[in-house]
Amino acid sequence: MRLYFYCSSCQEENSFKTKAKDRFDLQKERGNFINERCRNCGTVVKRRINRVHAKPNKWLLIIGGLGGTFIALMLIFFLPLFITVFIIPAVFGIPFIAWRAEDKKASAFNKVMVSDG
Known part of the structure; x- marks a missing residue:
């Protein structure tokens, strides 16, 4: 983090x-x-x-989105269309799930304060 x-x-x-x-x-x-x-x-x-x-790491979302786009393009060319329709949303959803987990970690860190004693 x-x-x-x-x-x-x-x-x-x-x-x-x-x-x-x-x-x-x-x-x-x-x-x-x-x-x-x-x-x-x-x-x-x-x-x-x-x-x-x-703060959450925005590079995680950017790199994951680019990787998802590359994988989606590869799937479109090598798999039948009816299978690709179900797989592509999952491929694009994984970076957003990872970014949301990073956002929750940052939010949990910011909510807790320690005493100065």
Whole structure:
């Protein structure tokens, strides 16, 4: 999952990857603060865990859609039409199902806050 924070100097949005599923896991992994360098101005940014937010990965939908289009074209040429009519919606539906799961993960991460104590 990719997590985002804003730089206090230039207000640029920065990101970093983590395997943490929620803020509790992120707190165990990194502590109460995130220390990252801004990619725009180079300032070291110190942010609380609660100031970090998650966004779903849009590349998953783009790559899955392109892959689905390629598979659908291959199926149209190599399978009979009556079978292709049933398979193509499933091929295009798989990337949207994967993106929805990613969106739910990001939403679950953003809903939970940790105490600063």
